[in-house]
Amino acid sequence: MARALITMPKTAKRGEIVEIRTLIAHPMETGYRAGDDGQLVPRDLIRRFSCRYDGELVFSAELFPAVAANPYITFCTLATASGTLQFSWEGDRGFSQTENVVLTVT
Amino acid sequence: MRRWWLALCVVASVGAASDTRRSGFEFMTPETQAIQRDDAQNPAMLWVQEGAAAWERKAGTAARACIDCHGAAPTSMKGVATRYPAFDAATRRPITLGQRINACVVDRQHAAALVPESQELLALESFVAMQSRGLPIAPPEDPRLAPFRERGEKLYRQRIGQLDLSCAQCHDERAGGRLAGATIPQAHPTGYPIYRLEWQGLGSLQRRLRGCISGVRAEPFSYGAVELTELELYLARRATGMKIETPAVRP
Amino acid sequence: MSVTRRTLLSAGAAIGTLLVVRPSYAEAGDLPSAIKAFTNGAPVQRGRVKLDIAPLVENGNTVPITVHVTSPMSATDHVLAITVLNEKNPQRDVITCRLGPRSGRADISARIRLATSQQLVAIAQMSDGSFWSDTVDVIVTLAACIETP
Numbered sequence: 454m455a456r457a458l459i460t461m462p463k464t465a466k467r468g469e470i471v472e473i474r475t476l477i478a479h480p481m482e483t484g485y486r487a488g489d490d491g492q493l494v495p496r497d498l499i500r501r502f503s504c505r506y507d508g509e510l511v512f513s514a515e516l517f518p519a520v521a522a523n524p525y526i527t528f529c530t531l532a533t534a535s536g537t538l539q540f541s542w543e544g545d546r547g548f549s550q551t552e553n554v555v556l557t558v559t
Numbered sequence: 560m561r562r563w564w565l566a567l568c569v570v571a572s573v574g575a576a577s578d579t580r581r582s583g584f585e586f587m588t589p590e591t592q593a594i595q596r597d598d599a600q601n602p603a604m605l606w607v608q609e610g611a612a613a614w615e616r617k618a619g620t621a622a623r624a625c626i627d628c629h630g631a632a633p634t635s636m637k638g639v640a641t642r643y644p645a646f647d648a649a650t651r652r653p654i655t656l657g658q659r660i661n662a663c664v665v666d667r668q669h670a671a672a673l674v675p676e677s678q679e680l681l682a683l684e685s686f687v688a689m690q691s692r693g694l695p696i697a698p699p700e701d702p703r704l705a706p707f708r709e710r711g712e713k714l715y716r717q718r719i720g721q722l723d724l725s726c727a728q729c730h731d732e733r734a735g736g737r738l739a740g741a742t743i744p745q746a747h748p749t750g751y752p753i754y755r756l757e758w759q760g761l762g763s764l765q766r767r768l769r770g771c772i773s774g775v776r777a778e779p780f781s782y783g784a785v786e787l788t789e790l791e792l793y794l795a796r797r798a799t800g801m802k803i804e805t806p807a808v809r810p
Numbered sequence: 811m812s813v814t815r816r817t818l819l820s821a822g823a824a825i826g827t828l829l830v831v832r833p834s835y836a837e838a839g840d841l842p843s844a845i846k847a848f849t850n851g852a853p854v855q856r857g858r859v860k861l862d863i864a865p866l867v868e869n870g871n872t873v874p875i876t877v878h879v880t881s882p883m884s885a886t887d888h889v890l891a892i893t894v895l896n897e898k899n900p901q902r903d904v905i906t907c908r909l910g911p912r913s914g915r916a917d918i919s920a921r922i923r924l925a926t927s928q929q930l931v932a933i934a935q936m937s938d939g940s941f942w943s944d945t946v947d948v949i950v951t952l953a954a955c956i957e958t959p
Contacts, residue, residue, distance in 0.1 A: 456605040456606075456608050456609050457605075458599065458604055458605060458608060460599035470914035470915050471914070472917075474599045474600065476599070476600065476602065476604070476605060477605075478602075478605040478606075480759070480760075483900070483923075485900045506912065509912070511910065511912045511913065512907070512908065512909060512913065513907070513908045514905055514906065514907045514908070514918075514920075515903075515905065515906040515907075516905055517901065517903040517904055517905060518899075518900070518901065518923070519896060519899050519901070519903065519904040519905070519922050519923045519924075520904065520905055520920060520921070520922055520923070521759070521871060521872040521873070521920075521921040521922055521923050522602075522759035522760070522871070522872070523602040523605060523759070524920070524921070525600055525602070525874075525919075525920060525921045526905075526918070526919070526920050527917075527918060527919045527920070528907065528909075528913065528917070528918050529913055529914045529915040529916075529917050530912060530913060530914060531912050531913070531914040533912070587868065588864060588866065588867075588868050589864075590864045590867075590873075590874050591868060591869070593874070594872070594874065594921075738954040738955070739951070739952070739953075739954040740868075740951030740952060740954065741868065741951065741953060741954040742868075756868075756869035756871045756872040757869060757871060757953045759871050759872070770955065771955070774954075774955030810868045810869040810953075
């Protein structure tokens with residue numbers, strides 16, 4: 454399990470725009486780099502990131518080799534109702550990780 | 560001439576007004592500084608998080624976690640990183656923070672030693688060192704360290720490698736100048752372990768020293784070599800009073 | 811099997827392989843083609859999009875960027891997608907984000923890699939079918955020393 458860090462407020466007022474910042478540990482190996490033996494290091498990337506708010510997809514991103522290692526992605530979402538935000542990262546070699554954060558909306 | 564200048568800097572560091580020493584942080588672009596300033600953005604925090612988890616995990620045949628002996632790290636580890644490298648009575652030589660942690664893993668947890676520069680050891684080192692963030696570097700005034708520190712200073716001033724350069728030539732005489740497109744910093748170990756953009760990962764001061772040594776086309780010392788610890792010892796004295804920034808970000 | 815047929819079959823297999831692993835639309839090729847592929851040929855207007863990136867980058871491995879698109883982000887008028895494309899990396903794509911009325915604000919940021927000094931383009935696809943963009947020229951300095959790991 455890769456280390457992930459999600460920074461967002463735990464509470465928000467209804468209708469408020471919440472800024473969400475995500476960080477996950479991953480080498481994002483491009484597949485263009487040669488290793489010490491001169492051979493190309495195989496591609497190993499996170500391909501997709503998504504955020505579901507109580508099951509509904511509110512943000513997603515398709516990542517390419519140009520995304521830096523240990524991907525940092527920030528986006529916004531509207532606080533509608535109290536619920537769970539589910540963050541998912543999927544990628545090569547079966548990489549799959551999910552983190553949940555509860556948002557309380559008053 | 561240089562020694563007087565350095566001694567003056569060390570003495571004046573308390574007064575700060577005439578201290579010309581600057582952390583590598585100040586030589587970075589504002590964008591890179593912003594990454595270090597924000598724990599939500601700093602990739603090194605992923606390792607710190609890992610270290611925090613390892614701190615509470617039982618390990619070895621002793622089935623002991625760091626927390627079992629040391630309690631909460633913010634209390635027990637506060638100030639520890641400021642005092643390393645320190646003199647290790649058992650081996651009768653200076654020891655770095657990473658080596659000290661590893662000694663605990665072996666002697667107290669009865670676990671296999673962590674590989675130098677491994678992700679596990681770096682995670683613990685960054686977590687422990689971060690507890691001294693904001694505190695001034697304060698190497699111990701231990702007379703037993705003196706001969707090692709002197710050798711470290713000698714190596715700092717020695718021209719090495721195919722490029723025939725000494726640390727002092729770049730980092731004392733030409734700090735603030737440019738090496739290709741990069742600004743030359745003063746080489747103060749204020750933020751180690753660092754997340755270095757060039758490595759796209761976290762690394763120790765020893766990794767950085769090896770990088771520089773191979774950069775001037777000299778054979779780098781192995782991890783754990785006493786020469787690297789001696790150099791660290793001298794660099795710590797040279798940076799006395801400067802604030803620890805661990806975990807820092809550097810280009 | 812005759813030599814001719816074997817040759818033909820292996821050639822056919824080779825061609826088939828080439829077709830199968832044909833690069834995705836924005837992988838190879840130049841930047842204008844990649845832009846055209848994203849918009850499906852629709853025209854792109856300058857404006858409404860702000861791509862924030864340092865003009866001088868000290869290390870191309872980790873370059874912070876922010877894209878902000880001016881949009882009410884309402885149910886009837888919002889940003890559907892934001893893509894960032896580059897000029898000189900091995901492939902054109904950088905990142906493509908999908909937004910919607912639940913986004914609140916069309917603001918995204920990420921950290922990207924730039925192989926060398928080049929042009930970057932951020933394109934926003936709106937719900938009304940229009941495309942808007944911003945273009946920035948970036949200078950990338952490379953590390954001074956090559957070190958052994």
